[in-house]
Amino acid sequence: MPAVPSSIIDPIWRQFAALIPPVSDTHPLGCHRPRIADRIVFDKLIQVLVLGASHAKIADSTCSASTLRTRRDKWITAGIFDELEQICLESYDRIVGLDLDNISVDGCIVKAPCGG
Template structure:
């Protein structure tokens, strides 16, 4: 469940409550209910009554999605770490992960690895510690190479200027191997580390070489611990992205609390 510190961070971001009508269920209880749905992977109607009424929790979730609360929570955590110079910009890793989307909806496409069934892909960029710093959502049939710019555009924070003297690495698999991508990362001042698994495995045998691509793959594994993200049930892409942003926020704020 979310910590008290995570609730303390999100509380100021919540929109003002309407004062008319029935007594309002407290926001804290609804936030914990939403987080429980994300973590346990259950449907809204299956929410335990001890956490609140399912319809109320879902309505509160929709309102907060419209207000951009979950993205702001992620951004706030990154900004705090960035100001304290606790983000490691020595290299960044990018990778995509496909999941099923049986109900269809926005940003869903035929999954080429699942007999053309409906699927979604999250394109995730992390810094060197594995903290998510960029995220884009597309259909499962969208090629990785055409989403690199979109992921860069989604970054809430950018490396500090004082890191320019230390070239930053850009790490990705062969799915991102294209002239346009290499040109893009060169324009941004990155050192190219787009390699296949075999190439990186060979380089890992070199003394002093630091493997990089596994970092983003580990972060995808962290995402999959939120069982609601294993299969996309949301038809509206805004709702799905909000759950991803909440997972991002939890990972970032957990890092802040561990080393704060």
């Protein structure tokens, strides 16, 4: 069962896929395991975010936890998530509208009872 309906995730994936830089195969012999598809990794990362599970719990025979973390780190370094965030905010603003005039942030840091 998908973590998010396809009507929501497919448009996000299309935007995300357009931002992924092309991958060049630099192996001198070209004889290594095939690369896990970006869509599989993207779907697994969405599951991690939506379900709040660890990478190890989401990993299965299609994609390992280390592949999830490595690809996530590469995409963060490339700035893909920052660009996708801006695209999502602009789309939401066009469709629904954002009222960012009166925003306040509240937070509190306290010591955990009984030492956490």
